[in-house]
Amino acid sequence: MPRLLLVSNRLPVTVKADPRGVTVTPSAGGLATGLSGPHRSSDGLWIGWPGDVSKLKPEQLARVNQELAELKTVPVQLSASEVARYYEGFSNGVLWPLFHYLLHRIPIDVHDWDSYRRVNQRFADAVIAQYREDDLIWVHDYQLTLVPGILRKALPRAKIGFFLHIPFPATDIFRILPWREEILDGMLGADLVGFHTYGYLRHFAKSIVRTLDASFSIDRVPYQGRTIRLGVFPMGIDVAAFEKLANDEDVIAQVTGMREQAKGQQIFLGVDRLDYTKGIQRRLLAMERLLEREPRLRGRVRLVQVAVPSREKVDAYASFRRELEETVGRINGAYGSVGQTPIHYLYRSFSQKQVTALYRAADVMLVTPLRDGMNLVAKEFVASRTDGDGVLVLSEFAGAFAELGEAITVNPHDLDGMVAAYKHALRMPEEERRSRMRTLRERIQRHDVHRWADSFIATLEHMPRAEPLGDESSTSAEIEDLVERIREAPSLALLLDYDGTLAPIERVPELAAPTKEVKALLASLTHRSRPTDVNVVSGRTRESLEEWLGDLPISMYAEHGAWGRERGQSWVPMRELNSEWKNSLRTILNDFTDRTPGSRIEEKWASIAWHYRMADAEFGPLQARELATYLTDILSNAPVEVIHGHKVVEIRQQGIHKGIIVDRVLERAQPAFVLAIGDDRTDEDMFRALPPSGVAIHVGKGRSAATYRLADPAAVASLLRALI
Ligand SMILES: O=P(O)(O)OC[C@H]1O[C@H](O[C@H]2O[C@H](CO)[C@@H](O)[C@H](O)[C@H]2O)[C@H](O)[C@@H](O)[C@@H]1O
Ligand SMILES: O=c1ccn([C@@H]2O[C@H](COP(=O)(O)OP(=O)(O)O)[C@@H](O)[C@H]2O)c(=O)[nH]1
Ligand SMILES: [Mg+2]
Numbered sequence: 001m002p003r004l005l006l007v008s009n010r011l012p013v014t015v016k017a018d019p020r021g022v023t024v025t026p027s028a029g030g031l032a033t034g035l036s037g038p039h040r041s042s043d044g045l046w047i048g049w050p051g052d053v054s055k056l057k058p059e060q061l062a063r064v065n066q067e068l069a070e071l072k073t074v075p076v077q078l079s080a081s082e083v084a085r086y087y088e089g090f091s092n093g094v095l096w097p098l099f100h101y102l103l104h105r106i107p108i109d110v111h112d113w114d115s116y117r118r119v120n121q122r123f124a125d126a127v128i129a130q131y132r133e134d135d136l137i138w139v140h141d142y143q144l145t146l147v148p149g150i151l152r153k154a155l156p157r158a159k160i161g162f163f164l165h166i167p168f169p170a171t172d173i174f175r176i177l178p179w180r181e182e183i184l185d186g187m188l189g190a191d192l193v194g195f196h197t198y199g200y201l202r203h204f205a206k207s208i209v210r211t212l213d214a215s216f217s218i219d220r221v222p223y224q225g226r227t228i229r230l231g232v233f234p235m236g237i238d239v240a241a242f243e244k245l246a247n248d249e250d251v252i253a254q255v256t257g258m259r260e261q262a263k264g265q266q267i268f269l270g271v272d273r274l275d276y277t278k279g280i281q282r283r284l285l286a287m288e289r290l291l292e293r294e295p296r297l298r299g300r301v302r303l304v305q306v307a308v309p310s311r312e313k314v315d316a317y318a319s320f321r322r323e324l325e326e327t328v329g330r331i332n333g334a335y336g337s338v339g340q341t342p343i344h345y346l347y348r349s350f351s352q353k354q355v356t357a358l359y360r361a362a363d364v365m366l367v368t369p370l371r372d373g374m375n376l377v378a379k380e381f382v383a384s385r386t387d388g389d390g391v392l393v394l395s396e397f398a399g400a401f402a403e404l405g406e407a408i409t410v411n412p413h414d415l416d417g418m419v420a421a422y423k424h425a426l427r428m429p430e431e432e433r434r435s436r437m438r439t440l441r442e443r444i445q446r447h448d449v450h451r452w453a454d455s456f457i458a459t460l461e462h463m464p465r466a467e468p469l470g471d472e473s474s475t476s477a478e479i480e481d482l483v484e485r486i487r488e489a490p491s492l493a494l495l496l497d498y499d500g501t502l503a504p505i506e507r508v509p510e511l512a513a514p515t516k517e518v519k520a521l522l523a524s525l526t527h528r529s530r531p532t533d534v535n536v537v538s539g540r541t542r543e544s545l546e547e548w549l550g551d552l553p554i555s556m557y558a559e560h561g562a563w564g565r566e567r568g569q570s571w572v573p574m575r576e577l578n579s580e581w582k583n584s585l586r587t588i589l590n591d592f593t594d595r596t597p598g599s600r601i602e603e604k605w606a607s608i609a610w611h612y613r614m615a616d617a618e619f620g621p622l623q624a625r626e627l628a629t630y631l632t633d634i635l636s637n638a639p640v641e642v643i644h645g646h647k648v649v650e651i652r653q654q655g656i657h658k659g660i661i662v663d664r665v666l667e668r669a670q671p672a673f674v675l676a677i678g679d680d681r682t683d684e685d686m687f688r689a690l691p692p693s694g695v696a697i698h699v700g701k702g703r704s705a706a707t708y709r710l711a712d713p714a715a716v717a718s719l720l721r722a723l724i
Pocket of ligand 1: 009010030031141142165166235310311372373374375376
């Protein structure tokens, strides 16, 4: 197995400093247990935040660092301001509520993006410093979405996985985020992106389509020359460890004690970080309603609610705590007596052992989040019930719901439904309880945390390595060399595309007029001391070329070579035009345009194009595919080609493409050297038609048959200038 570099916000150990001294203790939770196996067996490293070490004395820090190194962990130190901004402000103040659909918990004005970005860069730098060829890198969770993207740039061939532990929200929620492009682009730096459920995966895939203008098919995303795989990996727990604890003597003694103390009562249990996503408030309100409606249950049930302090410095958490404690007080005030209180509210954290005892002692486990990525507590409860009894009430908005269908399922937004579920749980006959629990147990035993980690790692390991596209711009030495060769040639023909080559691409095509400098440059090229034939070969109409370049002493070809106006002459068709087929198309295209808001028809001489760039990002491509299939079918005998390009379906007379202009220019001028420059797929026709001695330059990224590459129109202009 290759070495594994794990990257998560929190390290699996936390450094704590108090007056008694400094300790390095294991952080509780599924991630730490699940990954400790592969971490150890691969001799890997774990990179993350060790907690607040700012108050340590230098000698304490040195000792802690040594201990962390022995545990094969690499600390990324965060300053107090980084904790406040990257962790509390952005990760937990913005991304957390947004991804859990709780928009009202997000502050109106957000300032912490820059800190989030900087800290992600720091984590990535720490990975780069440790990386060795063949390592597998596995990055975790919403705090570090930008890390895979940064790593991909620095380590183009590295195998990088990313797992999101929280829900990925529906696109209309996600796109609220002003930094949506950066986040998606960052996650897509990975080779494999994993989620707990298919629902999250689908939301992510759709967000890519809407936000990045990319596409996907089922579980593959072609992006920037790589193919990213999306996968569903529901996280499990360390079942064996919980089963062992559940049968531990101390635990059993604790369970007996708790049951003794609650004699005559049925125990409901909730175990959560104190988080507004966990549905604790509604869980209490449903309990209040149950006691209000069923007086005979008063004094007969108790709810033990563990609320683990969490993210206390985030305002939304502090205010949620106040709301919650007020509710607890109200219910206990109304339904408690001298001898008993209905809600046992415990604002503190417990060890895994104590939590297991609680699981074992409970009659009914309440897991009722408004949204939750997975919720491991639900699985831990099931694992702890080695006695085969106990009822799980589970929200349909927890990721665990996808696997634990035998629980009593609830919608936490439906209070009456929750009350009914509580009653159902209280009355469920033993036989039914045991039968449901048996199925639940079998399932979580099979899919435990080791299997989760192994299957993610195996999938990542067996993926093909990303191959760099080889689309870097040519070096300046290569370009200088080329310029030298051209200058020496006795005569020269230039075939220049317009958009993306002489002028940068504009969102509104009408705004892409040539600058004064570009026009002057084209004019000077025609005055070189050696004969120079300057041709602009464009997909644009005659009218726009005439308007923008008509006063220059050059030749122009419009509509991909359908029309030409050679230097000093007037516009003539380059091929005999036959446009009868167009008439039959108009009705069909009008119909599609009416049915597809945002689409439009562009009629040229030798072609008609149906553009859907402005249409809905999912509906547009769907309609376009249908249109292209239909047209290919009905036009199979017409002298046309149906071309499904980027956001356009074009129907074009056969035999007209930029390649035909190359022959034309060669015949006319018989130049000693031909140079073609273009940025687009249609320019490849021109490159292919060049004589063996011809040279092609592609502008920008992406695949091309050209030998040379320039970054952008500015680089094209400077090359052309060098020829004068
Ligand atoms: O590190 P904290 O800020 O103290 O928060 C604790 C962890 O909470 C989140 O847990 C999520 O991951 C669980 C395992 O996949 C999943 O069951 C749960 O539904 C999620 O909410 C968070 O994603 C972690 O990064 C935090 O460390
Ligand atoms: O007092 C407590 C309460 C909870 N937990 C653990 O905290 C984790 C909570 O994980 P979950 O996926 O349910 O939710 P998260 O807090 O990660 O959102 C579980 O492993 C619990 O056993 C704990 O160790 N002590
Ligand atoms: Mg172009």
